[in-house]
Amino acid sequence: MGCLMAVILAAGEGKRMKSKKAKVVHEIFGMPLVEWVYRSVKNAGVDEVVLVVGHKAEEVKEKMGDKALYAFQEKQMGTGHAVMQAQEYLNNKDGYVIVLCGDTPLISSETISNTINYHKENANSATIITAELDKPDGYGRIVRSSDGSVKKIVEHKDASSEERNIKEINSGMYCFSIKDLTEALKELDNNNSQGEYYLTDTIEILISKGKKVGAIKVEDSSEILGINDRAQLVEAGGIIRNRILKRHLDNGVTIIDPASTFIDEDVEIGIDTVIYPSTIIEGKTKIGEDCIIGPGSRIVSAQISDRVEVKNSVVLESSIDDDTKVGPFAYLRPGSKIGKKVKIGDFVEVKKSVIGDKTKISHxxxxxxxxxxxxxxxxxxxxxxxxxxxxxxxxxVGDNSFVGCNVNLISPVEVKSNAYVAAGSTITDEVPENSLAIARSRQVIKEGWVEKRRILNKQEKDQSK
Incomplete structure (x- = not known):
């Protein structure tokens, strides 16, 4: 069978993004564009992934880490040149390689799997991923032979009027038999007006050698959408967002207003949980069953158990156990661990703290x-x-203790179990078990003070005239 590899082209600058960042590290729902492509590849069963990096290479490597192998394209001299930089990983290998673009986050693992299977079943040297567009202007057209194999790819500017009527276009993504690709790369040249090496020329080389080239058409043409500017980033984000929401709906989650709900790819939500409008759930958040989340809540990389309510609140990198109610307008900062049947009420802020079961922090x-x-x-x-x-x-603060209103607990300090702290106290020393702590000044009444103060103020004003 041989190996199964992928080469992802991620070296381009992306000038139309008008950004200081590399194009492929711009994010959609918590993941860089190139990460979306990488995940689709891995979910399709690809063993080894090579990222071809160039512009801001270190930034891309920082995002992707050691997930992939790296090839460096110092000068961006075309797609064929980019694949040439990965050739050291392809040499002397037998198997298949899928070549994808790092700025096409909508390509699915199903499409990649289908392409690889189609390629193998038809014993192709190369298989082109294509799509059918109502308005294919500007794209290379796929010209097929009578048996369905690819006869050639013709660019729009070079196409005849008959060829321009073809709606099937080249996506720029391919599956190759590794040995055929490496041989074709040896014959690539840059004898063109741009002085670049085009990967599409390998298709022409293989066809000229009598090799079989096929094409597989995606059902959803949005899968081939490349991100070249901010508007396309938004467009792709909307498509991914709908995919994510549909997955949760299909899994038994109620989303009251999908138009105002944003959920990241790695979020897990249990059945019969209800997501209210204007809610954002990010990172690796996991939410249990029968929860109520929102409206107007933001949850980031949190672990939320069953039957929890989070209303109009922010929860960051914290855990909340069963049957707890949070909000409205609460703020759980990173490192907080909230127990079972707890009440975290309005305008309560918890930071890096453990809150035991059945505790009430109401407001x-x-x-x-x-x-x-x-x-x-x-x-x-x-x-x-x-x-x-x-x-x-x-x-x-120990179990079963009561801390009254407007109390300051000056850390480090301990209130032992079953203790009471009187309202208005400032506690600086340990409060023993079963005791009452009162730490506040005795009330003093000064009769007639207001009238005396008024007379004094008048005298001071008169003297200043």
Whole structure:
């Protein structure tokens, strides 16, 4: 059978993007364009992937890491020249290679698999991925022989009037038998007005040698859409977004308003969860069953268990256990771990803290770098004062404790289990178990102070005249 490889062309500058970044690292739903192509390739069962990089090569390598092998194209001298740079990985190998573009994020793993299978079944030297367009102007046309094989690819400017009526176009993506491709690459030249080496010329070379060249047409022409500017980036994003939403709908998730809902590719959502409008779910978020998410929530790389409600809130890189309610207008910052049957209410911020089961933090509270036990009540306006100006310090509140409204817990400090802290207290020392802590000034009443102050103010004004 031989090896199964892919070469992804990712060296272009993409001037029309008008960006300081390499074109292929622009993202759609949390992934660079080239990553979408890479994943489709790997999901199609390809063993080895070579990325041909050039413009801002280090930026592309930083995004893709060690997932792929790399070939470097110092000067962008055409698609054929780009594939030549990967030839060291192809030499002396037997098998198949699929050549794709790093700026075509809509190409599916099914299309890649179908192309490879079609190529093998028909014993082709090369197979072209094609599409049928109602308006094919500007594209190379696929001219077929009577047996369905490819006779030639003719560019629009060189096509006859009859050939221009052909609607099947070349996508610029191919499957080759490796040995045939490497032989054809040896004969490529750049005797053209651009002085470039074109991969399409390998098709002409193979046909001239009597090799069999076929073409497989994609059912959905959007799969071949290349990203050349920001408008096409938006267009491709809309198509991917609809694919993702449909997958979740098919899996038993209710999405009330798909038009205002954005979900990244790697998100997992359980059945009978309801996603309300204006919700954004990003990264590697996993949401369980029977949850209510939104409206107006943003969740990033979070782990959310079953029957959780997150309303009008932000959850970043945190976990929420079963039957917990978050929001509205709560903010869970990275590193927070929220237990079962917890209430995180309105305008509560939690940062890098553990909140035990059945604890209630109902409103207007900040908890940072803390361990809050089970069945604890933190009243309105509680602040964990975790930063001393140099370092973050830890606060611990034991199980079944009650912390009253407007309490400051000055870290590092511990409130033991079953303790009470009176409202308005500033706690700097340990609160023992089963005790009540009161740390506030005694109330003082000064009778007639307001009238005295008014008279004094009048006198000061008169003297200043």
């Amino acid at each position: 207007l509270t900040y908890v940072g770098d803390a361990e809050i036990g089970s069945n604890v009540n933190l009243g309105c306006g509680v602040v964990v004062v975790n930063y001393d100006g140099q370092k973050k310090n830890k606060t611990i």
